[in-house]
Amino acid sequence: MTPHLTISNTIGLYRFPIDSIVYIAAEGNYSRFKMADDDEQVLVCQLGQLEEIMREQLDKEDNRFLRVGRSLIINLDYVYVINPSKGQLILSNGCGVRYPITASKDALTALKNAYDNGVIK
Numbered sequence: 001m002t003p004h005l006t007i008s009n010t011i012g013l014y015r016f017p018i019d020s021i022v023y024i025a026a027e028g029n030y031s032r033f034k035m036a037d038d039d040e041q042v043l044v045c046q047l048g049q050l051e052e053i054m055r056e057q058l059d060k061e062d063n064r065f066l067r068v069g070r071s072l073i074i075n076l077d078y079v080y081v082i083n084p085s086k087g088q089l090i091l092s093n094g095c096g097v098r099y100p101i102t103a104s105k106d107a108l109t110a111l112k113n114a115y116d117n118g119v120i121k
Helices: 046-058 105-114
Strands: 005-009 013-017 021-027 030-035 040-044 065-066 072-075 079-081 089-092 097-102
Touching: 005 046, 013 040, 013 065, 021 046, 021 097, 046 065, 046 072, 072 089, 079 105
Parallel strands: none
Antiparallel strands: 005 013, 021 030, 021 072, 030 040, 065 072, 079 089, 089 097
16 A cells, blocks of 8 residues: 555645655645645645654655755655756656746755755665
8 A cells, every 4th residue: 555644634634645746835834735646735734844744654764755945845756857047847747747846046956966966866
């Protein structure tokens, strides 16, 4: 069975298959989950809180999620293009669906450098 990220709040309980989470974007006190099937879910939960939940629930060896800047957590399995000069990050599900994301030049440069230096494989 695929592991899930489970988030419970006053509105309900949400279970997200880990493999299907493409990215999570901050929107004030809300977080938008973008899934590989193009589904979206918006929860009342800040990214910092989600990072803590992920640390508690995910295997310590599972390093596929990375905070990029102040407003984004990405699944590294979906990284397709990193273009710091354009402030563009494109994630892809490998089946033709692409998810273009705007991020700061500094955050994308750091992400690209992590790949270039072998920190992320």
